[in-house]
């Protein structure tokens with residue numbers, strides 16, 4: 001790994017932002033709900049929090065966007081805290097090779113989703129959290145958790161996104177009911193989904209997201225406080241590396257080489273363990289549902305910094 005000064009890192013982020021602003025192939029903004037379809041594809045932001053605590057941002061790094069599936073990382077962290085490794089009896093940790101909302105594997109695999117980062121897996125994670133809490137409490141717990149991780153009490157859930165998810169979530173309803181038929185959803189389907197939709201509707205900026213990801217960069221520690229054990233942080237990073245970009249996870253590992261989790265709002269949280277927590281946002285998606293420019297920006301950042309986990313340290 002090459003050492004990089006704060007000034008050089010800032011210059012690199014500014015340079016990448018200028019390149020992304022000029023890009024013509026920007027992907028397609030998610031349009032399954034109006035609040036996401038309304039986001040202009042011109043947006044691009046990036047934030048990097050270093051292990052030293054130094055923060056560097058560029059572009060639209062302070063504009064809040066819908067983090068969508070990135071919330072699956074925080075929900076997984078809470079569920080592992082609640083029930084420990086027993087969670088893995090109800091959800092796997094293998095890449096799915098399928099779309100984020102695919103139902104096909106669930107039949108042959110008896111209602112056990114491949115991993116916690118596809119929709120079916122995250123719905124099981126919500127059900128696990130609801131084993132101990134009412135929906136309102138589980139949503140409040142997640143919100144408090146990300147606020148604390150980011151050190152920012154202004155983070156909120158966008159109720160218009162939650163409502164739109166609720167109104168259009170037919171596939172998620174099918175997934176949840178199907179898993180319920182296999183006995184892998186224990187609670188009432190509508191309550192589990194209501195919780196899941198609110199998790200998806202968390203709105204955060206790149207700066208807030210990169211701050212929230214510090215515990216994954218720093219062996220489970222955020223701001224001097226232990227959030228989870230170092231072993232658990234390593235393992236969450238491993239699942240992010242193998243499963244964090246839907247059916248595009250292998251390519252992401254190949255091109256970028258960092259644990260990462262994307263969302264259909266166009267955000268990606270990526271972690272360079274021991275070095276940096278990185279958040280990038282650009283709403284145009286590639287055909288797998290991952291931010292087109294977000295991935296390109298991360299690829300360039302990693303090339304210019306040597307931060308891939310596969311780089312000799």
Ligand code: GLU
Pocket residue numbers: 067068069070100101119165172200262263264265
């Ligand atoms: N709210 C989306 C859904 O459940 C989340 C999709 C995503 O970011 O992967 O369909």
